[in-house]
Amino acid sequence: MSQNTVLRFSRADAPEDLVDGQWQNRTSVLDEYKTYLDDRWNEGCTNAWNLWEEIVPLGYRGSYQRVRAYLHKKRTLPRPVTARPPSPRTVAGWILRRPDTLTEAEQIQLKSVRTHCPELDALTLHVRSCATMLTERQGERLPDWLDAVRQDDLPSLHTLAAGIDRDHEAVIAGLTLPWNSGVVEGHVNRIKMLKRQMLGHAGFDLLRKRVLLA
Incomplete structure (x- = not known):
């Protein structure tokens, strides 16, 4: 050398x-x-x-x-590391939660998902608009919300809109008035629980006594 x-x-x-x-x-x-x-x-x-x-x-x-x-x-050669895409369940959770409860990383990921999928972007807007109607009792906005839903190619929401149309007045009342059937539903669930406890072997008289004495 x-x-x-x-x-x-x-x-x-x-x-x-x-x-x-x-x-x-x-x-x-x-x-x-x-x-x-x-x-x-x-x-x-x-x-x-x-x-x-x-x-x-x-x-x-x-x-x-x-x-x-x-x-x-x-x-x-080393392969580039790519981020694993979020699961459908995770994305659904981001859409259904209040925007201010999402972390900065979750907001960035959801923004990326919405950018790459116009359908999910439209769905997010409709879900959040509906959540505002529910929490702020803005039932008068329901007709406009239904019209906006029908303008997008979202078959699942179209099915929901059709169901709302069948009980239009009742849904508006539920989104507007302060009263609800929560107490009644609670009693119904309690009666169902008592009935299940008896495994269907007891008659109406015993069920009536258990409901009155519970």
């Missing part, structure tokens, strides 16, 4: 500095076929022998070993 070579190795700041020279950037018979190999690799074809057989009819005159070495290098 010459003195110049020893000095060059000793002064190298990085491994790349050791391989510069006449061999660096040397052309290869495989160069003009690398784009084809890259495309086939991205399509899922990673078998070196099959890819060598594909490029030979295209004019490749090099060896199979060269193709295998090129693909081996692609296999050993």
Whole structure:
């Protein structure tokens, strides 16, 4: 080994500095076929022998070993880390929650989802508008909300709108008036619980006594 070579190795700041020279950037018979190999690799074809057989009819005159070495290098390269997309359940939770309760990261992720999916963006707007009607008792806004829902291609919401139309006045009253049937529903659930406890073997008289004495 010459003195110049020893000095060059000793002064190298990085491994790349050791391989510069006449061999660096040397052309290869495989160069003009690398784009084809890259495309086939991205399509899922990673078998070196099959890819060598594909490029030979295209004019490749090099060896199979060269193709295998090129693909081996692609296999050993670190793959970019990509964020795992949120699950449908997670996205639904973000949409149904109050916007001010979402963390900054959740808001950013939901914004990205809405940007890439116009249907989910429209759904989010309708859900939040409906939530405002429910919490602020704005039943007078229901007709406009139903019209807005029907203008978007959201079949599930169209089904909901059709159901609301069948009880239009009752739904408006429920969204406007301060009274509700919560107490009645509570008593109904209590009676059902007592009935289940008796496993359906007791008659109405016993059920009546248990309800009165509970």
